[in-house]
Amino acid sequence: MRLSNPNISKETIELEIYNTFGLFKEHKSINIVDLLNKLDITAFKGYKYRTIKFSYESLFKLILFQKLKGIKFHTKLTKYLRQHRQELHTLGFIEIPDRRIIGYFLHHILDNKITELLEFATHKIEEISEKFGIILDQNFCTFSKLPIKYR
Numbered sequence: 001m002r003l004s005n006p007n008i009s010k011e012t013i014e015l016e017i018y019n020t021f022g023l024f025k026e027h028k029s030i031n032i033v034d035l036l037n038k039l040d041i042t043a044f045k046g047y048k049y050r051t052i053k054f055s056y057e058s059l060f061k062l063i064l065f066q067k068l069k070g071i072k073f074h075t076k077l078t079k080y081l082r083q084h085r086q087e088l089h090t091l092g093f094i095e096i097p098d099r100r101i102i103g104y105f106l107h108h109i110l111d112n113k114i115t116e117l118l119e120f121a122t123h124k125i126e127e128i129s130e131k132f133g134i135i136l137d138q139n140f141c142t143f144s145k146l147p148i149k150y151r
Contacts, residue, residue, distance in 0.1 A: 008043045008113075010120055016040055017124050021132055029135040032068045033090040035125070036061045044114060052101070058092035059105045060118070065091060066102075067122040068136065074099035 020039045024030050041060050062077075065087075071077045081088045081096045088096060106115070129136050 008117060010117070012043050013117060013121050014124050016043065017121065017128055021128050021134065024134060025132065027134060029137070031087075031137045032065055033087045035136070036064055036068075037090050037092075039064075044117070052105075054097050054101065055092060059097070059102070061091050062093075062097070062102065063106060063118055064122060064125070067118070068125060074102045077102065 016039065020035060023038055024035065039061070041057060044056075044060050066074075066077050069080070071080060078096055078099055081093075110118075126136070
């Protein structure tokens with residue numbers, strides 16, 4: 001059984017993202033983990049598939065974090081989290097989930113609608129940050145986009 005919540009809407013997600021950005025209106029730059037820490041993602045919660053070692057809320061935030069940071073592979077994500085333990089704890093984790101747990105959650109527990117809504121949330125966060133003139137911390141992405149001779 002996959003996790004699904006038929007009552008969630010894009011408008012609800014967008015409103016929550018706007019409310020979260022309202023908390024940071026004085027800031028010109030914020031860390032992605034701080035934004036996700038304040039973001040209320042209870043709308044994504046549906047029925048529980050089974051009890052797993054990590055909370056669904058933390059895993060939702062981790063998926064959003066991965067997309068916003070531009071990290072494509074779960075292995076690189078776990079490596080990044082090993083090097084940045086403070087961000088790991090801010091996302092709500094005590095220990096690092098391995099790539100298998102992340103992949104299993106993404107591909108076997110979430111249904112297509114929730115995955116689509118996570119993509120929507122990612123794009124809305126980027127869009128609203130540009131609209132408010134808030135720069136999101138994207139250090140990981142900018143390094144990977146450098147030409148090969150500068151890496």
